[in-house]
Amino acid sequence: MISKKIEKAINKQMNLEAFSAYIYLSMAAYFEGLNLEGFSHWMRLQAEEELGHAMRLFKYVLERDGNVELLPIKAPPATWKSPLDACQHALKHERVNTKQINDLMDLSFKEVDHATRIFLQWFVAEQVEEESSATKLAEKVRLAGKDGAAILVLDQELLKRQLGAS
Ligand code: FEO
Numbered sequence: 001m002i003s004k005k006i007e008k009a010i011n012k013q014m015n016l017e018a019f020s021a022y023i024y025l026s027m028a029a030y031f032e033g034l035n036l037e038g039f040s041h042w043m044r045l046q047a048e049e050e051l052g053h054a055m056r057l058f059k060y061v062l063e064r065d066g067n068v069e070l071l072p073i074k075a076p077p078a079t080w081k082s083p084l085d086a087c088q089h090a091l092k093h094e095r096v097n098t099k100q101i102n103d104l105m106d107l108s109f110k111e112v113d114h115a116t117r118i119f120l121q122w123f124v125a126e127q128v129e130e131e132s133s134a135t136k137l138a139e140k141v142r143l144a145g146k147d148g149a150a151i152l153v154l155d156q157e158l159l160k161r162q163l164g165a166s
Contacts, residue, residue, distance in 0.1 A: 003111050007066040009104050010116075014057040015071040016100055021050035023093055026076040027086050036151070038158035039083065042137070045163050046090075053126070060119055083151065087141045091134040098127040 002010070028043035061068050080086035101123045108117040137158075144150035 002061070002064040002066045002113065002116065005107060006111055006113055006116055007061060008069075009107050010057050010061055010066070011069040011071065013100060013104055014054050014061075014068075015073065016097060017050050017054035017057065018073050019076070020093065020097060021047045021054065022073055023076040024050060024090070026078055027080070027090065030079055030086060031083070034083070036083065036155045038155035038160075042158040042161050045161055048163060053123070056122070060116075064115070084138070084141045087134070087138040091131070091138045094127070094130045094134045098131060101127055 024043045024047035028040045028047060031037075031039035031043060058068055077089075080089060101120065105117065105120050105124060108114075108120060140154055141151070144154055
């Protein structure tokens with residue numbers, strides 16, 4: 001069994017992962033509207049990854065005989081000022097996610113819940129990757145600036161992303 005505190009915090013994390021999927025799906029639609037298919041593809045895959053993260057938490061709560069609580073998912077923004085604005089938002093959001101994962105890890109220490117601590121290690125490592133790929137993306141878009149040709153080259157590069165790789 002997991003403690004009520006851990007259960008509540010994991011359910012909250014599950015909600016944040018689902019919200020992350022919503023944000024990336026909204027970004028996928030935004031980029032599709034700009035005819036930037038590579039960006040849109042990258043965001044769609046990211047949304048799938050986020051759903052995968054939510055499912056890991058879902059399974060874990062059930063495995064520990066806890067109660068899954070599916071909290072309401074906030075509506076994400078529908079548009080951004082520019083591709084750079086969207087990519088910088090993605091990075092900012094990943095940082096928020098990392099903070100919440102770290103808080104959850106702190107709680108697992110406080111509650112002396114070794115199983116949860118070990119389970120969360122995957123998420124801690126994953127956030128390093130998530131922040132790194134979001135940083136690279138935002139930086140490349142920043143460097144491209146208003147150069148449409150550079151954005152199109154980047155768009156082609158992003159089209160190559162496969163699930164499980166960032
Ligand atoms: Fe599930 Fe992007 O972290």
